[in-house]
Amino acid sequence: MSRPKRVGIVASDCYFPSTYVSQASLEKHDGVSAGKYEVGLGQNKMSFTGAGEDINSMCLSAITGLMEKYNLNHTDIGRIEIGTETILDKSKSTKTTLMGDFIAAGNSDILGVTNINACYGGTAALFNTIDWVESTSWDGRYGIVLMGDIAVYEKGPARPTGGAGVVALLVGPEAPLVFENKLRASHFEDAYDFYKPNLASEYPAVDGHLSNACYLRSVDKCYQLYADKFERLEGKKFDMVNGAQRYLFHQPYAKLVQKSFGRVMYNDVTRGVLENEEISKFRNVEPEASYTDRALDKACVGASSDLYKSIVYPYTMASRNIGNSYAGSLYFGLLSLIADETAEKLGDRVLMFSYGSGLAASMFSLIIDGSLKNQREVCNLKERLDNERVEISAEKFTQALAEREEFYNAKSFAVNSPPKFMSPGASYLSGVDALGRRSYQRVPAVRTLAAATARQMHTLVRRFKI
């Protein structure tokens, strides 16, 4: 029994709340200078939701969307694995709350639980699911990976770096997006840059400066290791220009992605595979000092600017408009790439950098090995972000977060109607009883896909013979 081939992402979709606040209106509301969030952070809009949605309901919305849009059969799924740090219960995993439709279809034999390490959990879940398909444990069924969070901060400078969303990926063989598993390069260490030790609060503890330094150090470590592994495996040097054609980064805010890409160029210069006079001046800066060296940062961002605009920036699209969905962030980058038909070049290598505070980081890659048209049309990301959401004022956004505070960990309440503006077919938290047991309901779905399209997509789905 040989391993299945071309294991990767067979189908994809996502869910994000239908309400957002614009960063420009937040700037005014917060009384900061114009452009502090839009230009300073590089962010445009931020998804948010009140107490009527939690991570379970958002994962329900995401998996239901994926199953229905692709007309998937509930018996064709053998694994559902989740990466999140939006923890509602220290013991019961979100995955268990998704079992209803599967059990109704007679399928409770579905592996997978929750993976936790800050924004890295989705990558852990994805790696596990890929490895499962390649192992003798695989039984020919698809795996679903859900990655996402509700990112909220207490009032203050970090609040505009929130967001909310869940990405749903269908993993199996013969995929148009194929992972290069031999090249996974990771860096883990013990850090307190962003963490959640206050269990009774939804808000994290953050050391922003430390977190940026940890992120950039992880880019260094992972990129150097990735290049080493590439060179051992392929027998030739890796450099950022010729080695990969697209770059996706975990995106707390877009400006950090730009710094990180500049950092990759800094690495290539210090590794001696790329020449750049401006950056070369900084090659003897001590690593730890280099993370906060503004002149170095400016030189790297400047030198990499054109390349950034063409092979990185376009894929920051979804997260610029959703905000930081933590575990989902990197994969909203992937959906942004799928959404961009000009990015669909067969054979292109997409380099991905996943970072979770605490810390856990991996750099890895996939190859575009088939048409992404179907995934682009099904997810319909740009249209949904631009035209299927409602802008809410900064005042009402602030009220919504106050509502979340009030109901976080609360018991004995019911939500009598779906949250306003909720997307058709999405699920919401309908109540928490006196014992803390949660229940969910669904907004009536509207069939947005023609039956013919659904049938066409169904040809994607088959049991693999193994």
Place this chain on the structure above:
Amino acid sequence: MSRPKRVGIVASDCYFPSTYVSQASLEKHDGVSAGKYEVGLGQNKMSFTGAGEDINSMCLSAITGLMEKYNLNHTDIGRIEIGTETILDKSKSTKTTLMGDFIAAGNSDILGVTNINACYGGTAALFNTIDWVESTSWDGRYGIVLMGDIAVYEKGPARPTGGAGVVALLVGPEAPLVFENKLRASHFEDAYDFYKPNLASEYPAVDGHLSNACYLRSVDKCYQLYADKFERLEGKKFDMVNGAQRYLFHQPYAKLVQKSFGRVMYNDVTRGVLENEEISKFRNVEPEASYTDRALDKACVGASSDLYKSIVYPYTMASRNIGNSYAGSLYFGLLSLIADETAEKLGDRVLMFSYGSGLAASMFSLIIDGSLKNQREVCNLKERLDNERVEISAEKFTQALAEREEFYNAKSFAVNSPPKFMSPGASYLSGVDALGRRSYQRVPAVRTLAAATARQMHTLVRRFKI
């Protein structure tokens, strides 16, 4: 590149606190009838610890024990994955706190995070690590799986079902304990039998009767599915007597293991592969009613009693003496089997049942395919349980749990000396600063293994060429 063969458990060890309370003394302290815990639950001793140990320190103690006793090189480890529901931080994983020694050795390229679903997280972590070794992602290094918890309950009837411990398993190819991955049979559903919605408390919410019914229903579902898969794969019927030679169950308390084994017999009778007149009388009981049918339970326990004593009960040993270590419990069963040299029969199939409330369950099996003598001697389980622990009074046990309550989620404190009676080489929580950042220290280690033994064990450890 073909898959590595005989992937399984290459080495094993564990950590449990050096202090325990006897169930007999708890009976007196609680003013219940003699035997209520010892006979009623089937439990003898319960490990516990005060505020000086947390899940991070216990995992540090476990992984350090495994690394040192087997003289493992820190660069030979490519994955460290953890299953626990003892959550100290909703974002930062326990695994990150274990990186110190590995980074000192120049190895930060180590995959794996925390898996969460009640007592099932360890099984998820183990499955992921096995699959990783069999996938193209594997790079020839070992994986370490840590599974365990600190199980504490508020004052009341559930308190004697606590416990504490962490199992450490080294996973790789050419192992003496080899998993049969094709036979994994799982059952997941949405239940609130045991859960932890009170984030600010270390204690769970428990519906004991529901949890027992969920557990037994999961035994049914998983066993039937396991038998189906076996029959499809092997082309012959599976029955409990001829199909497997040893049985390990997740063990909240030993009596539930006995009921569960009886339930397996009930399944064989209703499936028509085993004849038993007494049990047959109950074959038409409705499934849901059957979980609480005392006469049925009595008939099954009675009919399976001899078999239980010989192929199940011996492996409840560690958990009878440690208590419920949640994610560790099933694997303390495996260590009990390894500790019993009479159980070491080449070719024997060991059937394992993992259950985590919420709920997640899997039945799976391994084959004894090599000598376990080395693992038995290194772990030295019986000796450690019998002679390297200190009995503490029920009063002081109650004080220790009060201390845990006081310091759970607390900040700005230091532990100035190791907890009393702590094992040499174990780690403890030395403080939590004002920002909730934790620090750990180690009790000086005593080399208990002769250098010669260490050298001999080192032959276990090599890089696999792939």
